[in-house]
Amino acid sequence: xxxxxxxxxxxxxxxxxxxxxxxxxxxxxxxxxxxxxxxxxxxxxxxxxxxxxxxxxxxxxxxxxxxxxxxxxxxxxxxxxxxxxxxxxxxxxxxxxxxxxxxxxxxxxxxxxxxxxxxxxxxxxxxxxxxxxxxxxxxxxxxxxxxxxxxxxxxxxxxxxxxxxxxxxxxxxxxxxxxxxxxxxxxxxxxxxxxxxxxxxxxxxx
Numbered sequence: 163x164x165x166x167x168x169x170x171x172x173x174x175x176x177x178x179x180x181x182x183x184x185x186x187x188x189x190x191x192x193x194x195x196x197x198x199x200x201x202x203x204x205x206x207x208x209x210x211x212x213x214x215x216x217x218x219x220x221x222x223x224x225x226x227x228x229x230x231x232x233x234x235x236x237x238x239x240x241x242x243x244x245x246x247x248x249x250x251x252x253x254x255x256x257x258x259x260x261x262x263x264x265x266x267x268x269x270x271x272x273x274x275x276x277x278x279x280x281x282x283x284x285x286x287x288x289x290x291x292x293x294x295x296x297x298x299x300x301x302x303x304x305x306x307x308x309x310x311x312x313x314x315x316x317x318x319x320x321x322x323x324x325x326x327x328x329x330x331x332x333x334x335x336x337x338x339x340x341x342x343x344x345x346x347x348x349x350x351x352x353x354x355x356x357x358x359x360x361x362x363x364x365x366x367x368x
Contacts, residue, residue, distance in 0.1 A: 176214045178204045180228070183221050188267040192222055192275045222275060223283040229268045230290035233261065237297045247304035252353065254298060255325075259349035262325045263341050269326050295322070306357065321356040324348075 182203035186195045197218055198208035215221040240253045262269055276287060295318055302314050309317065328348060 172214070175204065175206075179211065179214055179221065180225055184225055184265075184267040184271055187222065187225075187275060188270040192218075192271075192278055219278075219280065222271075223279055225268065226272060226276060226279060226287050227283060227290070229265070229272065230287050230294070233258070234290050234294045234297075236261075237294055241297050241301060247301055250301050251305055251356075252349075254301065255321075255349040255352050255356075256345070258322070258325050259345040259352065260342075262328065263345045263348065273326070295319075298322075302356070317356050321352050324355055325352050 179200065183195070183200055186199065186203060195218075196208065197211050200218070200221070201208040201211050211218070211221070215224065236257050237254060240250060240257060243250070245253065276284065279287065295315075298318050299311075299314055302309065302318065306314070325348060328344075
């Protein structure tokens with residue numbers, strides 16, 4: 163029982179460190195944050211960080227690998243369901259919009275600090291991201307085969323960029339309802355952008 167309690171406490175402290183690090187790194191940049199400041203953010207000394215992570219760099223790696231792993235896992239859960247392609251796309255858009263509005267620090271961190279990762283970790287994150295997009299491509303190809311591979315990829319990259327471009331939208335209000343509303347608006351906008359027709363509008367002859 164005591165061992166289980168200690169393991170739980172360690173897991174909770176590790177999660178708290180990751181959350182605090184994401185916020186500090188996003189606000190001030192990875193290089194500007196010291197291990198002492200990371201420790202103080204969760205009520206412990208700087209050197210105590212090494213009880214949970216080998217280094218500050220290892221903590222950054224864990225943050226960015228973890229988010230890409232979670233996104234891919236959530237995506238695969240959706241695409242493994244026997245849903246019509248149209249519903250599956252709506253699920254994917256809602257899933258990513260909820261992530262973008264609920265974890266703005268991670269969005270900013272991913273944009274700014276991916277290049278700071280060591281080579282192996284950088285490659286792993288990019289591989290996970292490619293797998294994530296391939297699942298989206300598969301769904302979009304079923305729904306809009308007329309797009310073709312190049313157009314579908316362009317649309318998807320632009321859509322993910324749109325979804326990730328509003329990292330502070332969940333902070334517009336402190337209420338959960340506001341965050342849910344922001345995610346719904348963002349998903350609807352992304353759906354319109356992703357599937358928009360490229361044909362010019364017909365002019366009236368009247």
